[in-house]
Amino acid sequence: MIEVDNVTVGYGSAGFIKAVDGVSLTINDNEILGIAGESGSGKSTLMRAIYGDFSTGLRIQSGTVTGRFTDPRSGKVIEAPSSRFAPLWWDQISYIPQGSMSVLNPLMKIEAQVVDGLPKRERQGSRGELRARIAAFLAGFGLEENVLDAYPHQLSGGMRQRVLVAIAAFVNPRLILADEPTTALDVVVQKKILLMMVEIQRRQRNCLVLVSHDLGVHYQITDRLVIMYQGRIVEQGPTADIFANPQHDYTKNLIASLPRLHGKRAVETLGAVS
Ligand SMILES: Nc1ncnc2c1ncn2[C@@H]1O[C@H](COP(=O)(O)OP(=O)(O)O)[C@@H](O)[C@H]1O
Numbered sequence: 001m002i003e004v005d006n007v008t009v010g011y012g013s014a015g016f017i018k019a020v021d022g023v024s025l026t027i028n029d030n031e032i033l034g035i036a037g038e039s040g041s042g043k044s045t046l047m048r049a050i051y052g053d054f055s056t057g058l059r060i061q062s063g064t065v066t067g068r069f070t071d072p073r074s075g076k077v078i079e080a081p082s083s084r085f086a087p088l089w090w091d092q093i094s095y096i097p098q099g100s101m102s103v104l105n106p107l108m109k110i111e112a113q114v115v116d117g118l119p120k121r122e123r124q125g126s127r128g129e130l131r132a133r134i135a136a137f138l139a140g141f142g143l144e145e146n147v148l149d150a151y152p153h154q155l156s157g158g159m160r161q162r163v164l165v166a167i168a169a170f171v172n173p174r175l176i177l178a179d180e181p182t183t184a185l186d187v188v189v190q191k192k193i194l195l196m197m198v199e200i201q202r203r204q205r206n207c208l209v210l211v212s213h214d215l216g217v218h219y220q221i222t223d224r225l226v227i228m229y230q231g232r233i234v235e236q237g238p239t240a241d242i243f244a245n246p247q248h249d250y251t252k253n254l255i256a257s258l259p260r261l262h263g264k265r266a267v268e269t270l271g272a273v274s
Pocket residue numbers: 011012017018019037038039040041042043044045046056057
């Protein structure tokens with residue numbers, strides 16, 4: 001669905017500061033792809049380059065990011081570089097940026113924030129029907145309908161983050177890019193939200209790219225894993241293989257520093273339930 005080919009990305013027009021250096025990877029349909037690496041290794045920069053948001057002074061110096069999406073109405077295949085993804089945002093590609101709690105507008109009730117951004121095709125029918133559909137979707141995230149009448153500050157951090165994940169998934173996008181979606185939350189809330197994201201991915205059969213510096217999270221839920229270090233990919237492959245047999249010293253150290261991982265992976269547990 002997305003092909004990242006030898007891409008070098010950085011910031012600034014006068015002096016170019018390299019943040020991602022010659023990275024190649026493929027994002028497939030129907031998988032959870034993890035991106036791990038220490039702070040400053042270029043994870044968020046890579047996400048922005050894939051999403052095609054160049055508003056932060058981001059620049060692709062060389063290489064390409066190419067997407068192939070099937071238009072859900074016409075069935076036509078759209079192939080384009082990420083610099084032309086903007087019309088696909090939310091509709092086909094959802095992005096939960098790092099520190100995204102601040103993405104919610106503090107002055108607007110949740111319902112208005114969801115409805116205002118919806119693609120036209122989702123806004124058919126009456127406002128009441130639409131509200132009912134959104135409420136039903138939120139219920140799947142353990143959120144009650146009255147959340148729609150709340151302002152963001154009236155919700156807990158965990159609820160706000162659930163709202164954001166729900167908004168991202170509501171229109172059934174083919175690709176969800178989630179950058180540290182649970183990092184600021186306590187472990188119990190974190191786990192609930194991650195499991196919710198896995199469930200959505202399994203149901204919608206789309207692709208979830210999950211950025212986290214926490215290898216425990218990747219062990220729990222990702223299918224494939226990319227390890228970044230100083231702007232480069234040092235290792236990538238099926239998550240289970242990387243944990244069983246890490247190749248790069250950086251990965252070996254990361255895994256050695258984890259608390260012992262007990263029990264089954266969350267995806268396996270979920271698989272047994274559904
Ligand atoms: N908006 C920006 N302007 C300039 N440099 C940036 C910007 N955002 C990130 N960087 C730099 O790019 C590098 C990678 O950062 P980032 O992609 O945020 O890494 P990570 O998400 O892995 O912590 C860092 O050296 C960081 O300082």
